[in-house]
Amino acid sequence: MKYGIRQYIFVIRELTAREIKRKYARSVLGIVWSVLNPLLFMIVIGIVFSGYSLYPEKYPVYFITGRTLWILFSTATMTSLTAFEDNKSLFIKAKVKRETFILSRNYTALVNLWFSCIALLIVYICVGVKINWTIIIIIIDVFLELLFSIGISFILATSYVFYKDIKNIWNHLIFIIAHMVAVFVPIERYPKNLHQITQMNPLYIYPNIARQCVLYGTFNKKELFIAIIWAVVTFILGIIYFKIRENEIVKKI
Amino acid sequence: MLGKLLKNRGIRRLYIVFAIIAAVVIWSDDAYAEDAIIHFGSETYFATQGEGLPIGVYINTANGVGHYEVTVKYDPTVMQYVSGADGVDPEQGILTFVGESGDNEVKYMVNFNTISGNNTAISFASADIRMAETGEAFNVAVQGAAPIGVTPALEEEAEVDDGRIPMGVLRAEEMLIPDLTVPEIIGPKDRYASDESIERKTGEGGSVAADDEEDLEQTNSILYNSYFLFVLLFIALVITIQIVATIIIRIIKRAPNKEKKKEKLVRRESNFESGNKYLNVMDLDRDSIDIIQQGVYDFDASDYLDQPKGLQEPVIEVDDVTMEFHIASSQASGLKDYLIQLLKRQITYRKLYALYHVSFNVYRGEIVGIIGTNGSGKSTLLKIVSGALHPTEGEVRADRKKIQLLTLGTGFDMELTGKENVYLNGAIIGYSKKFLDEHYDEIVEFAELQDFMDEKVKNYSSGMVSRLGFAIATAGDAAEILILDEVLSVGDEFFRKKSLKRVKEMIHGGSTVLLVSHSMQTILDNCTKCVWIEKGELRMVDEPKVVCDAYSKMKENEAG
Numbered sequence: 001m002k003y004g005i006r007q008y009i010f011v012i013r014e015l016t017a018r019e020i021k022r023k024y025a026r027s028v029l030g031i032v033w034s035v036l037n038p039l040l041f042m043i044v045i046g047i048v049f050s051g052y053s054l055y056p057e058k059y060p061v062y063f064i065t066g067r068t069l070w071i072l073f074s075t076a077t078m079t080s081l082t083a084f085e086d087n088k089s090l091f092i093k094a095k096v097k098r099e100t101f102i103l104s105r106n107y108t109a110l111v112n113l114w115f116s117c118i119a120l121l122i123v124y125i126c127v128g129v130k131i132n133w134t135i136i137i138i139i140i141d142v143f144l145e146l147l148f149s150i151g152i153s154f155i156l157a158t159s160y161v162f163y164k165d166i167k168n169i170w171n172h173l174i175f176i177i178a179h180m181v182a183v184f185v186p187i188e189r190y191p192k193n194l195h196q197i198t199q200m201n202p203l204y205i206y207p208n209i210a211r212q213c214v215l216y217g218t219f220n221k222k223e224l225f226i227a228i229i230w231a232v233v234t235f236i237l238g239i240i241y242f243k244i245r246e247n248e249i250v251k252k253i
Numbered sequence: 254m255l256g257k258l259l260k261n262r263g264i265r266r267l268y269i270v271f272a273i274i275a276a277v278v279i280w281s282d283d284a285y286a287e288d289a290i291i292h293f294g295s296e297t298y299f300a301t302q303g304e305g306l307p308i309g310v311y312i313n314t315a316n317g318v319g320h321y322e323v324t325v326k327y328d329p330t331v332m333q334y335v336s337g338a339d340g341v342d343p344e345q346g347i348l349t350f351v352g353e354s355g356d357n358e359v360k361y362m363v364n365f366n367t368i369s370g371n372n373t374a375i376s377f378a379s380a381d382i383r384m385a386e387t388g389e390a391f392n393v394a395v396q397g398a399a400p401i402g403v404t405p406a407l408e409e410e411a412e413v414d415d416g417r418i419p420m421g422v423l424r425a426e427e428m429l430i431p432d433l434t435v436p437e438i439i440g441p442k443d444r445y446a447s448d449e450s451i452e453r454k455t456g457e458g459g460s461v462a463a464d465d466e467e468d469l470e471q472t473n474s475i476l477y478n479s480y481f482l483f484v485l486l487f488i489a490l491v492i493t494i495q496i497v498a499t500i501i502i503r504i505i506k507r508a509p510n511k512e513k514k515k516e517k518l519v520r521r522e523s524n525f526e527s528g529n530k531y532l533n534v535m536d537l538d539r540d541s542i543d544i545i546q547q548g549v550y551d552f553d554a555s556d557y558l559d560q561p562k563g564l565q566e567p568v569i570e571v572d573d574v575t576m577e578f579h580i581a582s583s584q585a586s587g588l589k590d591y592l593i594q595l596l597k598r599q600i601t602y603r604k605l606y607a608l609y610h611v612s613f614n615v616y617r618g619e620i621v622g623i624i625g626t627n628g629s630g631k632s633t634l635l636k637i638v639s640g641a642l643h644p645t646e647g648e649v650r651a652d653r654k655k656i657q658l659l660t661l662g663t664g665f666d667m668e669l670t671g672k673e674n675v676y677l678n679g680a681i682i683g684y685s686k687k688f689l690d691e692h693y694d695e696i697v698e699f700a701e702l703q704d705f706m707d708e709k710v711k712n713y714s715s716g717m718v719s720r721l722g723f724a725i726a727t728a729g730d731a732a733e734i735l736i737l738d739e740v741l742s743v744g745d746e747f748f749r750k751k752s753l754k755r756v757k758e759m760i761h762g763g764s765t766v767l768l769v770s771h772s773m774q775t776i777l778d779n780c781t782k783c784v785w786i787e788k789g790e791l792r793m794v795d796e797p798k799v800v801c802d803a804y805s806k807m808k809e810n811e812a813g
Contacts, residue, residue, distance in 0.1 A: 006685065007680075007683060007685060010680050010685065010686050011680045011681060013680075014676055014677045014680040014681075015677070015680075017673075017677075018666055018669060018673070018677055021668070021669060021673070022666070022668050022669075054288075054290055054313075054394070055288065055394070090681060092636060092641050092642075093636075093639075093641065093658055093660045093738075094658075094681045094682070095639070095640075095656075095657075095658065095681075095682070095683060096681050096683075159588075162591075163587050163588035163591060164587050165587025165588050165589055165590070166587075166588060168587075169588065187315065188313065188315060192358075195357070212316075216288070218316070218384075218387070218389070220316060220317075220386065221386065222386075247642065247643045250636070250641055250642045251578060251642070
């Protein structure tokens with residue numbers, strides 16, 4: 001009956017299992033869809049956009065790597081948005097830490113990322129990308145991005161309890177941001193004045209680190225440093241914001 | 254398939270498989286460096302004999318150019334170098350560009366004079382570009398050699414007058430592009446960097462003179478600057494609105510703050526009045542009112558301690574708890590609504606006291622029933638006691654770790670099967686995986702649902718759901734403080750008896766119990782003490798019989 005870290009992990013896993021089961025309960029393809037989806041996207045976008053790349057041959061790898069990491073953020077935040085609202089009764093009555101709801105949604109997004117990694121692997125093998133030790137950096141990178149998403153998720157989910165239209169606003173924002181972080185069109189094609197700002201954008205940095213690691217086998221220490229700062233600061237801010245308003249949420253729900 | 258995957262630690266297995274695949278792929282230690290691209294400003298150049306010809310030379314990377322050394326070959330019989338490069342060999346027609354930079358782009362503008370009308374080309378001879386951070390060599394992709402068409406001076410004038418297409422000028426496609434192999438590219442070989450990667454710029458028009466290009470870039474940059482300004486202005490606007498909004502909120506909030514104290518005083522008075530009213534309605538004589546009032550107000554006085562229960566320390570101390578809810582008179586459902594209403598100053602809050610200065614104590618081994626009509630604040634009280642909610646005023650002193658709140662079916666997911674729900678719900682209640690594995694059969698047996706565990710819960714009847722909920726909730730060892738929220742009115746008569754027995758076992762195990770029920774009989778049967786809360790106010794704390802009598806009397810009076 002004691003709540004140790006183990007128990008939290010167990011709860012998060014159970015909640016995550018629930019999310020995944022629910023998500024795929026009604027689809028025939030089930031988890032295969034998680035693999036097919038990025039591949040389909042890659043093919044279509046590859047055909048349309050590869051002309052924009054400086055290196056058209058690399059574009060498929062460029063796109064699918066960047067998109068996979070971008071999708072981690074977008075699904076994590078979009079699903080976490082309603083985390084408190086969906087678990088209303090648990091939120092009030094259960095003794096679980098409230099943070100677990102957010103964490104489980106983010107973890108679900110991470111599990112989905114693992115499934116899309118199969119797609120990534122297929123592409124890498126087909127294209128003949130040589131993977132070297134820098135793949136470890138990707139794991140760190142994904143972890144940092146997750147931390148960042150958790151921070152944002154806390155802020156969004158908390159706000160959603162009070163203002164329901166945050167959901168719509170965030171949907172549109174996600175769509176806009178997707179075009180600001182060089183997922184589709186490489187940054188070299190961005191107007192020069194935007195380079196500096198885009199390179200500070202965490203949502204550009206996380207996919208970019210992964211792309212650098214896969215495509216070139218290198219990584220930029222400065223970029224990694226910025227990534228860490230963004231992740232940690234956002235995470236802490238998110239938690240603080242949630243803690244401040246926790247009681248209000250219980251009242252409101 | 255998925256269910257199995259998850260249950261059989263499939264995900265973990267998947268990770269392992271993935272790790273193995275990754276490890277296999279990692280075998281290659283062939284680290285290949287990043288790409289740099291060198292190119293001229295334009296795809297093709299055209300000039301008239303005797304005129305100046307500026308040509309831009311660019312090095313682009315995404316990762317910062319460190320030390321670089323690039324040589325460019327031009328035709329000294331057609332062109333004469335004027336300025337712009339770091340070094341020149343005018344006889345061989347070789348320009349060198351050497352330097353160190355930290356930027357992503359290095360840009361040179363080389364000026365030539367054309368000395369004879371002919372077709373020629375300018376191309377890169379060698380390139381060694383290092384990364385700013387590590388000093389590693391980039392793979393260099395060469396973006397084309399630029400053909401140059403130089404029109405002989407005399408012909409040109411005539412042609413311009415005629416307005417015909419100049420004969421001597423070949424279009425880019427017709428020109429011979431010299432061999433573009435890049436010798437001496439330093440750095441590991443890259444399978445991408447080959448002549449194939451020489452990209453043709455399309456759609457940028459055939460001949461853009463370098464000057465024009467510069468102009469274009471300038472207008473572009475002005476355009477983007479204004480775009481930036483616009484974005485910045487927009488952000489500034491949003492921030493200002495935010496600030497103004499907060500100030501307005503403060504002003505609005507400050508006003509009711511003053512009223513708050515007044516209201517409280519009024520509330521206290523009316524509290525007393527309404528209390529009297531209730532008691533009057535009950536048609537009791539003066540003496541019994543006194544008794545009851547004493548019951549209410551002197552409850553946590555020392556005489557209760559004298560009772561032969563051996564109770565020294567209260568396990569739960571509810572000390573002057575007030576819970577205040579703000580209910581916006583017009584519910585703003587969204588941020589937009591909220592802002593609009595804020596600007597219109599339409600938001601006014603109505604205060605609602607879910608609990609108003611409630612205090613009582615619960616001692617070890619007691620079974621305390623809580624009664625009250627709907628909306629009287631019972632569940633708010635439970636939330637505060639269990640620690641889900643923090644009271645506005647006052648506090649509840651209790652060891653939260655020892656409290657277990659038993660509610661039925663919270664966290665049941667209708668889409669999942671019974672078995673999956675046992676694990677999910679069990680996890681949320683706080684059972685470990687090991688515990689659930691061991692007690693699973695027990696739970697199913699108690700709930701009498703052996704044949705339904707692989708069925709989705711949405712196909713269960715409501716009685717089945719509550720049975721399962723009860724079975725899970727009471728599977729573990731009883732906590733020291735149990736809070737039962739409408740748990741005992743579950744299922745059919747037989748199950749109710751069974752569950753009552755289970756709860757009684759737990760109670761006899763030495764637990765202190767807080768029990769909420771609408772059924773007066775349950776409370777009369779099980780409790781040693783009863784708390785009556787009405788409209789957020791503590792009405793009475795006494796023996797269950799006394800309280801229940803008064804409660805039912807009040808109800809009768811209200812009905813009649």
